[in-house]
Amino acid sequence: MKSEQLAWLIRRHGVEMTHLSRGSHIGAIFSTADIMGVLFTDVLKYKADEPDWEGRDRFILSKGHAGAAMYAALAECGFFPVEELKSHYQNGSRLSGHVSHFVPGIDFSTGSLGHGLSVAAGRALAAKQDKKAWRSFALLGDGECNEGSVWEAAEFANHFRLDNLIAVIDYNHMQSLDFCNNTLEVDMARRWAGFGWHVIEVNGHDHNALKEAFSQIGDNGGKPTVIIAHTVKGKGVSFMENDVLWHYRFPHDGWEYNCAVNELHAAKPDGVEDPYTPNGCPEAEPQPDGCLHTASETYHPTYYIREIEAK
């Protein structure tokens, strides 16, 4: 499968999974979809029919709230049946909202932010000590980089010259309910460089640029590599882009679900089938005047309060 096809399927599954479960984090899923698409088609070494294969690259989705993106990638790459994705977030399902190591292909459960890089760094050191060729990857959010533990791991990786460690930052400038710069500003590239890392900046939605960036890892004078991927939270559905609402909101029946699916269909690559709505959705009724969920509205954390007041 091509990376663009996988990224599209991640987005389509993401809409369905959050819609069915009334689950959160569609914005984060879309933000990482292209990075995950490239990682699972072009970069990571693995055997889907042997998830614990010793020679596999290790990958940790440290921003575990984008778990639906990883589940979709794993299912599409053959780790478990695609049909199972519909059970995401349901009672009794192993596909919990944040990634779980009970799922084939997932080595480490996350969800509490700030832990993935420490584990990935420890693994990279273990690989070096055991003279293993596999590499250790971690995908982090930019808001997650507010966690002090990220920077302890960054120092550790520099000290041990872990050039088999690759951090990818989903640099979308947003964290749950606000923009990062309103919360705690991180001067991203300079900070990582200051911690001794080899820094690559890239458009996180440009597959060729991502592939080029990943091809540069491992030969940087002993430095660990960080790929700072400039992304847009909610990328792929216009009314979800750069809008804090879609950190927690799920695509509701009607206008939201139909428009999201139809926008994805308008950008569907050749050779991909939509497993849920092969021909897209009927055109949705326009939203009534004054409805709170219009595309143009600038959402704000007070949205939920306004929604309650409106009832």
Ligand SMILES: Cc1ncc(C[n+]2csc(CCOP(=O)(O)OP(=O)(O)O)c2C)c(N)n1
């Ligand atoms: C230790 C910890 N604190 C708070 C949260 C709640 N939380 C979940 S997602 C999120 C936003 C994180 O921002 P970022 O890493 O930029 O991810 P994005 O919102 O861009 O997907 C927060 C604060 C958490 N999961 N873990």
Ligand SMILES: [Mg+2]
């Ligand atoms: Mg973010």
